[in-house]
Amino acid sequence: MRITIRPNVNDDTEDFDYLFGLLHQVKDRPSELELNFSKCVFLRQNAVAFLGGFIRLAQTFAQVKVSVNQHGKIHFGDEKVRKNLERNGFLKTLGLPCGEADSGNSISYREDRTRQQDAFTHYLREDWLGRGWVHVTDTLKSFIISPMLEAYINVFDHADSLIGVVSCGQHYPIRKELKLTLIDFGVGIPFTVREYLKKPDMKASDALQWAFQPGATTKIGPLTRGLGLKELKRFVKTNQGKLEIYSDRGYVCIDHTREDFRDRITQFKGTVVQITLNCDEQLYTTDNEFDTDESWF
């Protein structure tokens, strides 16, 4: 089976539909799969992360080949795409032919089959926030990193993802945006919520909305409940960023103007968490950063 990656894969909902559609194309689990990039001229970080995860997933059931020409080089529709995939380490990580390149505006493509929170913390601190694209104090970095780490840990606690989590990011200097996308190919948040609540017919958008309520978690045990999604929401609203989640048929988009929970036609039985930070340093504060109340309890 041969799949030719289309020329442009951006990070709008329609682009995600295209990416999710690739999984449907291989649902019969072909024994051989060829990915051809010869028409591809533009890939955003979400597409890089998704395609990396897609290849890893396909490798569990198929012999996967990425098209190379007679000189052993992958032929891309545009040299910029090859350079980008070289810069973010995608080609190297997947064992594909590549040269050495500086990282440019790329935040590395990364695969975590198992939970490595210290290494991932370093990735967020240094590769994502430590490149001078946003000017924040070390303590504020910690605040931003924490809920992203929770999203990462949730994959290993809840998602049952065969390939763990893949991530990739990009700085867009003209748009003054810093994006990071985390993707797992597990069961999806709505599945976990439905199982926990024993509500098999619950709509995906309702399940996602439930997951954002204060106190809601599907983790069973004697502990109080998670705050990760709520903290992430608070942060992006205050800082005029954007948080998007695709899971099953559910889609969430949260920014400072809206909280949009929707059901979509396209299904992805995994979870995409995509955060867009606004690089305007004036927006980097928390709502009550300097609370000094001494009575904790």
Added chain:
Amino acid sequence: MMTHLKVREIIGENCITSDDGQKIYDLVHPEMQAQHPVELDFSEVKIFASPFLNAAIGQLLRDTPPDDLNSYLKINNLLPVMRPVLKRVIENAKAYYGDEKNRQAVDEALNNKAAEE
């Protein structure tokens, strides 16, 4: 005599998981039960996440009255930006562990909300 627990030395500079939070809880909880003062020192800790804080601190509210915690547990050198997060963890835990009825009410409210939707 106050017990001084330096979280950086017990866990490291990243305090993220509930497993690590449980380690702190296991050290603090017996002292609270015995009404012995404890200083939880967060200096040099760089990253916190709510699963850690839930397990290490929020969980104490299950069987320790808030007044006792205010009297015997000192929380020092927490990064200023994380103070509101710990506050919310504590408020959440107080509501959840406040009493058995309240806990059931929270569980039911969440489940009912899901059912309505």
